[in-house]
Amino acid sequence: MRRLLTVLAAGAPLAASVYLPTATAAPHESSGPAKAACVAPPLKAPAGAEAESVSAVRRPGGTVHGSGILGGTVTGVPAYCEVTITLTHPGAGDRATVRTWLPEDGWNGRFQGLGGSAYAAGDNGVGLATAVKNGYAATTTDAGVGDVLDVDWGLRGDGRVNTALLTNFASRSQHEAAVLGKQAVAGVYGRRASFAYFNGCSTGGRQGYMEAQRHPDDYDGILANAPAVSWDEFEVATLWPQVVMNNERTYPSSCAFKAFTDAAVKACDPLDGLRDGLVNDAARCDFDPRRLIGTEVPCDDGKHTITAADAAVVRRIWDGPRTPSGQKLWSGVPVGADLTGLARVTEPDAHGDVKGEPFPVPRAWVATWLEKQPSFDVATITYERFARLFRQSRAEYGKVIGTDDPDLSAFRKSGGKLLSWHGEADEYIPPQGTVEYRRQVERAMGGARRVDNFYRLFLAPGTPHCGLNRGKGATDDLGALRAWVERGEAPTVLPATLVDAQGRSVTRDLCGYPRVSRYRGHGDPADATGFRCERH
Template sequence: MVLLMGTSPVLGAEAATATSPPRAGHPATSPVCGALDGMEIPASAMTLPTTGGRVTSAAVRTGVVSGETITYCQADADIRPVDPTAPAIKMRVALPYGWNGKALMFGGGGYNGTIPDLTANVPFGPTDQPAPLARRYVTFAGDSGHQQSPTAPPSLDGSFGVNDEALNNFAAGDALKKTHDASLFLVQHAYGANPTEVYFSGGSTGGREALVVAQRWPTAFDGVISAFPAWNNLSEMLYLGHLVQVLSRPGAFPGADQQKLLYDRVVQACDGLDGVKDDVVSNPGSCHFDPHTLRCPKGTGAGPNCLSDAQIEAVTAMSSPFRWPYRVASGETEYPGFPFLSGADMRTPFLGFGTTAPANPMPVTSGYGMQFWDQWVKYFLTRDPGHNSLTIDPRRPGKWLARISHLSTIQDRNDTDLGEFARAGGKLILLHGAADELVSPYSTTDYYQRVRATLGAGPTHSFLRYYVVPGANHANFGTPAFAAATDSLSALEHWVEKDEPPANEVVSDPVHDRTRPLCEYPGWPRYRAGDPDSASSFVCAR
């Protein structure tokens, strides 16, 4: 658990610089904090174009992280854009006293627009192990090059997309390298040394960002944790736009009762296929559920115990691949759909269907993905804030096809040749929940299989591990069937620093007080005998 208590008052100059500047060749373990305040970050410190940056504040803070009181220097900075009309990148670095010599960058979420919490844990992080800052990592992150409106729902403000530099900072990942370079500049000045290892961790948009840094800057990070990555972002946009078309049809939207009915019946049909009934469908591939078994008499008059024909069509569309009948420049041709008929957690409707059908204007009670599409249409595609997103049909985009194709080159980060990252010694841990309702686990499996096809099975296994966690949803949002928690950071450390690959990893569910083996894909946990709440009672089956 990560708690952040009230920060201490800014310490006097004597305390802020209690550690003398380090001698050459002798890195300090305590930061020279006061000297950072107001420091200019030259444009030459960054490998991508900027007009430099400046530390806007630097102060010593004390907080409780993972149950431990941690003292660190927090430095906030702005990285100035090249385009004077573009917003700055706002970034933050936490520089701990008792530094362990390493650094970790956090990725963002949704449309970003805020700086991630530097005291937080990695995605699906363990509740019984310290967060990175409590391990005395330098932690750093940025807002990806724009600031969210205070009136917008969290991570759902896409208005920055009207500016090309801001769009590239976010979608292509340019802000990641700029923030990385500026942060390491400050680390050097604070401690007199560069980190011995630099890691990256992120989920969802942050998971895409994790894959971006491995693809574009293969020597910048020693190890990467990518959880539920939205790597083919343009492709998912087209899929979401198709769902908006389907769910906005009269009578098509399944209400809360129908969503619960579907979830309960899927679990009832498939829960025991792994050898034990525990509300978790461990092998979704073996679960074949026909939504037509829930059809109302004559296919009309939906109620709490049945689905209408229109609703069956909607849930089938959500769990089916969407293919577009035209070419886009990224080369992507489809989005695989979601495993809603394979045990997905329908108890978190905000991320999936939502509680209200898509409409114009888009309701805040509609699904997260529907709102994401609405922002994309308004600010990325048409750049018209008044545009009705329901009028864009991804099957027939008409005059918008050229723009969609161009955006695919920015948003689909689909380079699966990670050979240079592997040759540089980089290691990648890839995680996804089998019941994710916002980024499809099928999509991550597709990415993993493409990497294997590009590099070969053996070379891929030398630097990449992919795990699908049964019952886990998107970022443990709401009440997942399995609230995943695993110590991927320690596993990554051992792999990078000691050449010890992950082995016999365990994932826990602290909400339900149980553990399962973390099975490398395509493995899944099958019950053998013994305590059904213990990982030792399961084997990884294929």
């Protein structure tokens, strides 16, 4: 369970909303300090919705504990006003809650919307507390659904998909939270926020892209990292490692998977001019896992010899989903990522047998929304059936939750800015999916230079899912977005701290796509000044 919580926390904006003060992100000057008048403000529900209740409660701050299985703790939170709004949509039978936290003193004049994780539509309190601690008024919504692994809401009592709640989760509730959160700010402080930002990773990243696509006027700036765009396709695609192991009847051990990853990183690490354990362009790594056949690797229960079957499984997982005829469907797990994230197996039973242990998010998507049978055994999926499920998901849910419309012209016209980074070692959401979306936007909107005016993507070498701010690494992504929105300082790089193969903290400039970082050949390899960004 501890590992599972760590995995799920990777998809939550637990620290992505942390604002690290820098000279490039000074507080915006406003008309003077605002003190929260913590009374229920008058609110107008968005079109199609009705507000059932509105309340305002003063909270003393201090230590805030995150709810649900993700948990988390934030200390030193100042006193704040909590405005809670309950919404429903007539005829839908739903009930969504929108929470807005507003610092009693020291509001920086800005509004921040927070995204969710896995099947949770919103923040569990940790992001809200962090935002308030850094001077923001912040809003989130539960969309009327549950915690990160709760999918009981997916089907109605008659076994049909609950389209109202899926619509809430996919798009509607985040827009409504933005509308109502801004009203709460104006009502409590007596003036509107100077700037509005969205902040999310994984599911939250997808929600940010959906806001840009469908509600371009909601936010001035959107920080959407490791975004789960093309949800209808990639969510099925991430079940592929389990499908491969089950169909090949081969379940490599965790130490075998690690051996393949380590060997690939060792082979492809020098492509950027320096051996530091950080692969700067994982998509170019063409390491053939068959090179390890016959190699002995140490395991907890002794040595394991890599077999041809092991190598065949890893080769298919890295290559990604294909139809039985060989047609490419989606990107595979990137080289350098932890293969046990999606290709996890159980501990050996009394007979020494193991089986696949699928990641719960894609397992639930296939069982609940595609098969409409929550107890469906995904281990029974053949290659042929997998291809059918992939096409089915795209056909049934592409327009609902795909979040991959490349036409961002309305967002560009509104003056909005979209900033994303994605880890090149993301074990749960292949970064190539985000890269492909960016390419589609370029094709639809006049090329890379025009798109760079409002949308920039940065790839982070050696970084797992939502990993920069979750682990030892860091980058002031929100500060960079603020500087872009408020002063027109478009980021050419994102200065970051990463962790190299020896566990040391090193500074790197995350390069704007399509450029990658390359060592200059001289200078301190632990310092960003020793690198430059160039096209590969």
